[in-house]
Amino acid sequence: MVRDREFSKQTLLVLATLCARPQGWRHGYDIARETGLKSGTLYPILMRLADRGSLEACWEEEQPVGRPRRHLYRLTSDGLARGTAALAEAPAAVGMAERQRRAVAGIARSGA
Amino acid sequence: MDRRNRAIAWLARCSVRVVPAERREWAQAVWAEAGEVPARARLFWVAGGLWLVAKEAGMVRRIGYWLGVAALAVAAAVVISLVWRGAPVAPGFRSVSLRAISTGAAGVYVDPRTTGEYRSLAIATVLLLAALPWVARRRGVFGPVSDNATARMVRVGGCAAICVLVLVLARLAQTLGENLGTRPSSPEGAIRMGVITAYLAATCAVTALRWCPRGATRLGEEERTVIAAVAIFVGFGLLLVDPAWWLITAYAAGFLLVTARGSRLAPATLAFGAGGGVAVALIWYLAASTERHFLESNPWLVPVVFVMAFATPAAAGAAAARRIPERDDPQALRRECFRQSVTAGMLTGATASLLITISVLGTMVVDHLQFNPHSTGVYLAVLLLGPLLGTIMGTISGFVVSERRSPPRPEGWPVQTPAPAPPTI
Numbered sequence A: 001m002v003r004d005r006e007f008s009k010q011t012l013l014v015l016a017t018l019c020a021r022p023q024g025w026r027h028g029y030d031i032a033r034e035t036g037l038k039s040g041t042l043y044p045i046l047m048r049l050a051d052r053g054s055l056e057a058c059w060e061e062e063q064p065v066g067r068p069r070r071h072l073y074r075l076t077s078d079g080l081a082r083g084t085a086a087l088a089e090a091p092a093a094v095g096m097a098e099r100q101r102r103a104v105a106g107i108a109r110s111g112a
Numbered sequence B: 001m002d003r004r005n006r007a008i009a010w011l012a013r014c015s016v017r018v019v020p021a022e023r024r025e026w027a028q029a030v031w032a033e034a035g036e037v038p039a040r041a042r043l044f045w046v047a048g049g050l051w052l053v054a055k056e057a058g059m060v061r062r063i064g065y066w067l068g069v070a071a072l073a074v075a076a077a078v079v080i081s082l083v084w085r086g087a088p089v090a091p092g093f094r095s096v097s098l099r100a101i102s103t104g105a106a107g108v109y110v111d112p113r114t115t116g117e118y119r120s121l122a123i124a125t126v127l128l129l130a131a132l133p134w135v136a137r138r139r140g141v142f143g144p145v146s147d148n149a150t151a152r153m154v155r156v157g158g159c160a161a162i163c164v165l166v167l168v169l170a171r172l173a174q175t176l177g178e179n180l181g182t183r184p185s186s187p188e189g190a191i192r193m194g195v196i197t198a199y200l201a202a203t204c205a206v207t208a209l210r211w212c213p214r215g216a217t218r219l220g221e222e223e224r225t226v227i228a229a230v231a232i233f234v235g236f237g238l239l240l241v242d243p244a245w246w247l248i249t250a251y252a253a254g255f256l257l258v259t260a261r262g263s264r265l266a267p268a269t270l271a272f273g274a275g276g277g278v279a280v281a282l283i284w285y286l287a288a289s290t291e292r293h294f295l296e297s298n299p300w301l302v303p304v305v306f307v308m309a310f311a312t313p314a315a316a317g318a319a320a321a322r323r324i325p326e327r328d329d330p331q332a333l334r335r336e337c338f339r340q341s342v343t344a345g346m347l348t349g350a351t352a353s354l355l356i357t358i359s360v361l362g363t364m365v366v367d368h369l370q371f372n373p374h375s376t377g378v379y380l381a382v383l384l385l386g387p388l389l390g391t392i393m394g395t396i397s398g399f400v401v402s403e404r405r406s407p408p409r410p411e412g413w414p415v416q417t418p419a420p421a422p423p424t425i
Helices: A009-020 A028-035 A039-051 A076-087 A091-111 B003-016 B021-034 B039-056 B059-084 B098-110 B117-137 B148-174 B187-209 B221-241 B243-259 B267-288 B303-323 B330-367 B373-405
Strands: A055-059 A071-075
Touching: A009 A028, A009 A039, A009 A076, A028 A039, A028 A071, A028 B021, A039 A055, A039 B021, A039 B039, A055 B021, A071 A076, A071 B021, B003 B021, B003 B039, B021 B039, B039 B059, B148 B243, B148 B267, B148 B303, B148 B330, B187 B221, B187 B267, B243 B330, B243 B373, B267 B303, B303 B330, B303 B373, B330 B373
Parallel strands: none
Antiparallel strands: A055 A071
């Protein structure tokens, strides 16, 4: 029997991060920091999610001072439903994302 | 903007241009945030961005393709050099084998006694060398390669195996004074044949790696008919004149055929077929290895090896047929199961025969073992009977599996019609 595995462990991490604040737009480095994924892993995942219609992306509307405009991401309603369902079947990914988030928050506090 | 950020911005501008337009904004997104990444992690971020660009731009495949093209150019130069400096045509040498063609091509230039027949053969050689890359890339019977990794691996692996076989034959002819053909030849002729065939095989392998551009010209029905007729005519001509070369050509054509996009074979079929063949060859070689004396010390292994030779193509065919997804039309499902099973069995037999022949003859060359010229027919028979046996076993298992998956309805059996949809309120 062929196992139909829809999402990899890394994709579940990304979904867990995006599902935590489904209404807010996130940028790539922000997601990378929370998931601990490198850009070479993160962006192909984001591209696949966007290709499947699970993710919407846009550029920042206004040009900020001192840095280029960011590319922003948010789950679509379909992506949110699929992500929530997938995460319900793989609670370990949610725990891992949560631990990563706490670790990042800890580093940020100690840095401050 | 500091020097590092300027360098990143420059890198971004350069790299984004090579990415296809529909993916360009993703590459831009990576570079847009590189400046915000802390200095200690920026190198990894940039490296990831470069990897993304390389992957999206298909650069790995492009680099592999152009390296292959360069290797082919060198091989072609060697071929031309060998042909140019070749020996004059011997009087009475009239066989239409590739060896004769290459010798004839040389003779066109170096021997004023060359006949019109050899001039024609020389032109045929040039056309063959020029047309093969075109044939393997165009949409048609032999190409382009199916868009999956299994088909590419089987095509490249098959071409490489044929290449090795021809080089082994050439080396055998050179060192032992005997080739697999039915008549003796000079070592130079065998080497020339080996180099030319290596060129052909490498061309097929490289064209397999080349991505077929969208909108490539599709061959028409008439063109395909003409090509098939010419191929069959030339094939039978070579069979009568030079069985060894005919078999090698048939194997090359077979590997191109089953891995072409038009064959519509499932990747699993190719994987089971080629994998089964490799397994049979490996077990056979280990069992028959003269150093280990397995078969001599364990006579009961002989029937086991024979049973395995019969059972593996059948198993590969059955496994391939079982992987076909369900269809609405039971007849279509039966046909598809049967087709995939037969092909998997044939591929198992062909792969096993090819590898067994290479391993036996290669061992002789490496170990300088005595080669009995009278055993030539045995290896030709292995190359001929292997795919035949595989096809028979694949046919049997295909028949069994297709019957089980879609049993035929008895005559007069009422055709099931879908239940009418409930009325909407």
